[in-house]
Amino acid sequence: MDVKADHIIDARNSYCPGPLMEMIKAYKQAKVGEVISIYSTDVGTKKDAPAWIQKSGQELIGVFDRDGYYEIVMRKVK
Amino acid sequence: MPARVLILGDGDAGTIMANKLRFHTSRKDVEITVVGNSKNHYFKPDGVHISFNMLDYKKSVKPTEFLFNYGVNYIADTVTAIDVANHSVKTAGGKNMNYDYLIIATGDRFTPEDIPGYSESARHFYNLDHALELQKELKAFKGGKIVIGQASIPIMCPPAPYEFTFLLDEYLNFHGLRDKTEIHYVYPINSVFTIPNVADYISKKMEERGIITHTLFNVDSIDPKNKKVQSLEGESVDYDLLVMIPPHRGQKVISDSGLADDGGYINVDKNRLNYKDYDNVFAVGDATNLPVSKAGATAHFESQYLSNKIAADTSGNVYNELYEGDVACTTVTGYEKGITLFFNYNKPPRANFDSKFDYFLKWQSADTFFSSMVRGIA
Incomplete structure (x- = not known):
């Protein structure tokens, strides 16, 4: 991934729906065009966060497997 | 001189905590004081049935001051500042209170x-x-x-x-x-x-x-x-x-005292319920940001753990048990239908079938709550 995140949320070891709520909170605070990255160990978030990004019309940059966790990256487009 | 335990909040968590701890400790070893500002204690789970006029709301409300067991000091006042570094709490009534153990049970607000x-x-x-x-x-x-x-x-x-x-x-x-x-x-x-x-x-x-x-x-x-x-x-x-x-947040005094996360809740150790590195500052009930239901049933299990721990500490014993996120919660799934959910951090609840018994357990739970649970008996 060569996109630099403007906001990084470390929600590792936080349970559902914590990571998704953290991502939505970051989305509210971010400016249009900014990139938000969230780290999570919660399995459900891997499915729910992209679903939220799609439903809210934001851009999903990617879901990446990392060492013991995964990273979801999105761009706020509106 | 007895250890001074100061409990902030007189809702489910504060009241159950105080009463359980009173059962587990002698007045010689532990002095328990609760500070809160509720005139009445409303049993919130009844709100669902009251909305449909299925319960007499008068059974869901009791005067707060009468819910504490003998040996618990109750002070009707509002906490305005908490200083964990100096072991002190200030109130709107002008009191400056010191403690050996602080238990924050201030709940949340709309x-x-x-x-x-x-x-x-x-x-x-x-x-x-x-x-x-x-x-x-x-x-x-x-x-x-x-x-x-x-x-x-x-x-x-x-x-x-x-x-x-x-x-x-x-x-x-x-x-x-x-x-x-x-x-x-x-x-x-x-x-x-x-x-x-x-x-x-x-x-x-x-x-x-x-x-x-x-x-x-x-x-x-x-x-x-x-x-x-x-x-x-x-x-x-x-x-x-x-x-x-409505949206919820933790109480303002928690944020104003520098103890809260963004939502106004206190970040406590998920197994020991203590705040940061403090071994004498704890939170129970809705005031915490633990990944567990905000409910009286949660406060009940947290209070069970914490009263055992403080009883052991103050009598010179060691308590090695941990709070595992236990919750038991009876919920309504229709008229004369209910399910009881038992779960903790590691074991999710089962939800397999509706039970009439569980429904009535929930429907009359104010009686159980006021007669035993809030008294620290159950």
Whole structure:
């Protein structure tokens, strides 16, 4: 991934729906065009966060497997 | 000289904590003081039934000061500042109180101001006044579109929105209004409840009953003039009656004292309930940001752990047990239908079948609560 995140949320070891709520909170605070990255160990978030990004019309940059966790990256487009 | 235990808050968590600790310690070893400002203790889970006039609300309210066991000092006052570094607490009444152990049980508060338009149009049943107001609205309701939801996560008693939804379905059927009413249920995440297997069970029942669900619906604003709820995700649902649990935050004094996260809740150790590196500052009940339901049933198990720990500490013993996130919660899934959910951090609850026994357990739970649970007996 060569996109630099403007906001990084470390929600590792936080349970559902914590990571998704953290991502939505970051989305509210971010400016249009900014990139938000969230780290999570919660399995459900891997499915729910992209679903939220799609439903809210934001851009999903990617879901990446990392060492013991995964990273979801999105761009706020509106 | 006895160890001074100071408990902030006189709701479920503060009261159960004080009474349990009194059972587990002698007055020679431990002095227990509770500071709170509630004139009455309202048993909130009854709000669902009170909305449908299925319970006499007078049974759900008791004077706070009479709920404490002999040997618990109760001070009716409001906490204005907490200084954990100097082991002191200030109150609006001018008291400056010191402690050996501090237990924060200040609960949460409603923040309707977080959602534009909320106060002008939304109804809920999370306190007695609103439950009675909603009861009047339901009596006057002649059909249309009812939208039920919650304006934030977390909220107290997470099953309450679905409990209300199922009882509403049966209430409308009973009054011959179901075929004239659309019921819409909106929920912030990608399912109808936060715990996956309970969500599957609830979702299936909603589908069977013709309840229309909208998931990933985070309430952004409410337009009272045009009667529309707008989500952050761009979806809009109109309504004739809106039953929306208000946004919650932790108490302001917790944030003002520098103890809170963004939501106003206290970050405590999930197994030991202590705040940061302090071994004499704890939080129980809704005031914590633990990944567990905000409910009296949670406070009950947390208080069990913490009263055992403090009893051991103050008598020179070692207590090696941990709090594992235990919760036991009885919820309504329809008229004379209920399920009891037992779970902890590592074991999710089972939700397999409705039980009439569980329904009545919930329906009369104020009696159980006031006669034993709040007294620290159960």
